[in-house]
Amino acid sequence: MERTHPSVDNLYRLLMGPVATTPEKPAVVQADENGALEETSYRRLDRQVEEYAAVLDGLGLDVGDRVVVEADTSAASVALLLACAKLGLPFVPVSPQSPDARLRSILRSVEPALHARAEGLDHREPTASVGSALFGPSGLVVERPPTRRVRRRRNVLATDTAYIIFTSGSTGTPKGVVMSHRSIVTFLRAMLADGLVAPDDRVAGTSPLQFDFALFGIGVALAAGATLVPVPRANLDSPRRMVGFLKDAEVTQVHGVPSLWRPVLRVDPDLLKELGQLRSVVFAGEEFPIPELRRLQETLPGVRLVNGYGATESMAASFTDVPDPLPADQERLPIGHAHSGAEMTLVGRQGEVLTEPGLTGEIYLHSPSLFTGYWNDPEATAAVLVPDPAEPRHGQVVLRTGDLARLGDHGELYFLGRSDYQVQIRGNRVELGEIEAALTRLPAVTAAAATLVPRAGDHVLMAAVVLDRPEAELDVRAALDFCARELPAYMVPRSIHTVPELPLTENGKVDRASLTRTLAAPR
Numbered sequence: 001m002e003r004t005h006p007s008v009d010n011l012y013r014l015l016m017g018p019v020a021t022t023p024e025k026p027a028v029v030q031a032d033e034n035g036a037l038e039e040t041s042y043r044r045l046d047r048q049v050e051e052y053a054a055v056l057d058g059l060g061l062d063v064g065d066r067v068v069v070e071a072d073t074s075a076a077s078v079a080l081l082l083a084c085a086k087l088g089l090p091f092v093p094v095s096p097q098s099p100d101a102r103l104r105s106i107l108r109s110v111e112p113a114l115h116a117r118a119e120g121l122d123h124r125e126p127t128a129s130v131g132s133a134l135f136g137p138s139g140l141v142v143e144r145p146p147t148r149r150v151r152r153r154r155n156v157l158a159t160d161t162a163y164i165i166f167t168s169g170s171t172g173t174p175k176g177v178v179m180s181h182r183s184i185v186t187f188l189r190a191m192l193a194d195g196l197v198a199p200d201d202r203v204a205g206t207s208p209l210q211f212d213f214a215l216f217g218i219g220v221a222l223a224a225g226a227t228l229v230p231v232p233r234a235n236l237d238s239p240r241r242m243v244g245f246l247k248d249a250e251v252t253q254v255h256g257v258p259s260l261w262r263p264v265l266r267v268d269p270d271l272l273k274e275l276g277q278l279r280s281v282v283f284a285g286e287e288f289p290i291p292e293l294r295r296l297q298e299t300l301p302g303v304r305l306v307n308g309y310g311a312t313e314s315m316a317a318s319f320t321d322v323p324d325p326l327p328a329d330q331e332r333l334p335i336g337h338a339h340s341g342a343e344m345t346l347v348g349r350q351g352e353v354l355t356e357p358g359l360t361g362e363i364y365l366h367s368p369s370l371f372t373g374y375w376n377d378p379e380a381t382a383a384v385l386v387p388d389p390a391e392p393r394h395g396q397v398v399l400r401t402g403d404l405a406r407l408g409d410h411g412e413l414y415f416l417g418r419s420d421y422q423v424q425i426r427g428n429r430v431e432l433g434e435i436e437a438a439l440t441r442l443p444a445v446t447a448a449a450a451t452l453v454p455r456a457g458d459h460v461l462m463a464a465v466v467l468d469r470p471e472a473e474l475d476v477r478a479a480l481d482f483c484a485r486e487l488p489a490y491m492v493p494r495s496i497h498t499v500p501e502l503p504l505t506e507n508g509k510v511d512r513a514s515l516t517r518t519l520a521a522p523r
């Protein structure tokens with residue numbers, strides 16, 4: 001059944017490379033049902049992959065047939081992803097916490113051959129036409145076999161699809177980001193070259209499997225021959241349980257969105273002093289509010305804080321160390337230069353490549369790790385995979401990120417916000433990120449979100465802030481005066497509301513749509 005030749009880029013081959021060199025090393029350390037830590041060696045993980053692959057291969061699936069995997073990150077789910085990769089079956093990860101409507105919409109869109117659920121998940125109404133299976137350490141059990149199909153392909157090629165990740169669809173219906181083996185393998189090789197993860201690292205992942213930040217953690221940990229430590233979702237809600245787990249598992253690197261750290265920083269930052277073995281923190285997904293980042297840096301002296309920037313359409317673009325110490329007047333975080341083998345350029349409104357320090361433009365990414373396209377959506381694909389603005393004639397496509405940045409003195413970039421967060425207020429271009437950055441400079445404010453709330457046929461600029469201690473109070477008048485001094489008049493919020501916490505999306509980012517609805521509701 002060997003379908004992947006050793007010379008051909010394949011995610012399975014890259015991540016199971018350590019089996020040949022360190023088979024007994026733990027690939028995954030996870031909590032069992034009683035909370036005790038259990039190890040899965042690279043050899044055992046590979047055996048699980050082979051076992052799952054044998055069952056999948058027996059179903060007569062063809063290269064390119066999709067498998068929806070509904071699970072959190074675990075040794076079993078990682079093994080299933082790799083079994084799919086080995087057979088050229090694009091995996092489509094969906095979190096168990098995803099609402100039924102989202103699961104149904106993904107099943108309707110990708111028309112998978114099989115929907116595999118981790119054992120122990122409550123059974124959701126399956127879609128009749130799709131094969132279904134349960135999987136766990138004891139094996140992959142097919143409940144309803146997929147419909148028979150003709151096998152047209154013989155080999156799995158580097159250009160074949162490794163996975164399809166559906167974006168949260170914050171701006172409309174979710175789009176399926178199609179990533180090839182060649183793109184993800186090339187990206188992970190760049191991560192190895194940049195030394196983000198060392199073989200003796202124990203890398204904690206905290207994102208849901210449907211978010212490519214989780215795939216990133218799996219990829220960099222296993223490609224480096226390090227150990228992946230998935231943090232159980234239940235442990236993320238309580239600062240004490242989260243820190244306790246990271247300590248017990250002797251984690252050296254933690255991956256998570258900025259909001260992961262908000263509870264422990266507000267409730268009991270000293271808990272973090274227990275993490276003596278922690279070497280680095282990688283955060284990604286959105287801006288880390290600077291006051292919180294400063295608190296994290298002070299609480300974890302000597303720990304490397306890395307700002308991971310980028311989009312699922314290339315997995316990521318840059319990894320930049322947070323300046324240590326963060327200068328007092330630091331207003332925006334650097335996203336630096338692209339990782340090795342890629343390059344970010346800044347493009348102006350007339351499509352010209354910007355080179356003058358201080359200018360603002362849209363980030364375009366030149367990279368061999370770009371996605372193949374959006375699933376079944378050639379128009380949306382053509383809008384973001386565009387001819388290189390520097391020289392359209394050679395036909396190379398680059399990723400138009402939709403992100404705005406400012407060019408620093410040495411070509412490094414400073415993230416400013418999404419171009420679709422750029423709103424027009426009384427004819428003026430407004431960066432919501434700029435308003436939020438100003439609000440977080442207010443004493444006692446630890447995080448902020450600004451949004452345009454529809455009101456009486458117009459829009460009103462409003463803001464919500466989270467304070468650094470539950471019992472703190474905000475002097476709204478003083479806050480508005482501060483904004484009037486710091487920002488142009490049209491960027492001063494009409495009102496500022498203190499909220500106990502900012503609403504989050506399934507992937508842990510600030511849910512601006514939900515916040516807008518809350519602020520629009522009559523007080």
Ligand SMILES: Nc1ncnc2c1ncn2[C@@H]1O[C@H](COS(=O)(=O)NC(=O)C[C@H](N)c2ccccc2)[C@@H](O)[C@H]1O
Nearest residue numbers: 212213216284285286287308309310311312315316415
């Ligand atoms: N460090 C940031 N500062 C500020 N805005 C950001 C940042 N990282 C993303 N973003 C924003 O999020 C958008 C991409 O969203 S996404 O497609 O869901 N992907 C992600 O959020 C995570 C990303 N694939 C990733 C995975 C693994 C490592 C690093 C990065 C970017 O275009 C940015 O607008």
